[in-house]
Amino acid sequence: MSKRHSAKYKIDRRMGENIWGRPKSPVNKRAYPPGQHGQNRRGKLSDFGTQLRAKQKLKGYYGNITEKQFRKTYDQATRMKGDASENLIGLLERRLDAVVYRSKFVPTVFAARQFVNHGHVLVNGKKVNIPSYRCKEGDVIEVREKSRTMALVLEALESSEREIPDYISVDPKAMQATFARTPSFDEVPYPVQMEPNLTVEFYSR
Template identity: 65%
Template structure:
């Protein structure tokens, strides 16, 4: 395993262990074989308080999208509040518009961490122009594609061939051409989360 691949696997597994859930539904997640947290006291989990439940919901959502930093996540929340409609739904829509999220949804990379690395290394085009910022917000109709050099990366080919995930309806992927179109901003019930995501609890956390 390449060093960068090892780091991505370690990051995913560390988040899974800390939260005690298989956040991305991966078959090799360390929590598949145990239902308790890391460390010698991991089996002594107490019933969480309301605050603890809200905090866990926030950490799960941040972790799922590649462990987004608190400062940036709070900006997304503030934007979700500013927009009309349900704040929790708005927050999910904002997160799903991120370039790394759409690349992950397109199934051209195996993980959101791999999506971020692929973008950072300059392998991704947005509407035909190189983009190396994973947090760029896409709009419906935007087209992402991989540069020729990335089309032979084993992780990319393995991700496309994998049957672990399906491409959701709000992303139109053409794997033969290594491109995908962001069709629309999804509603919460359209997003294929493998675990229960509760943005309403995130709203409660920030509304304290």
């Protein structure tokens, strides 16, 4: 098991929530933090602690995003017109690895990052291997022809774990997805409650 695969389950345990809604999550059996004192560590959080937790959960959900990348995304969201928390979610959902994950071309957001990195994805017919690439409305994202027989892809498309959201149109046979529009927060199918407003409060302290 890779370091990141074990780490993703640590995030679930630390948060006490199955943040990706996966049946293998250890939280399904033990809904408390790891460690010998895990069951005794549930105390009331301060406002700062609540905001930090909301930020960690949202950042963790999108996989391997570093704190520097996440902060940069927040800064961009605050410079845009409209609600900063809505803008933040919109920017995160426009990431290429997020779109690949939402399109069910891969089983996890961690796999999506690796899948993009290894050159298996085309955007508007051109290879893009940058997971943080920001998709625009109307962009066509597809699995490269040579990669369409990968077991990872076939299993993900057949999985009933997740539904494809309305803001992405997918042709499973062609292994092609169109990013129709930037979603609002209410449209994003998070398995658990996310609080981007608290993330904005955390960074704006």
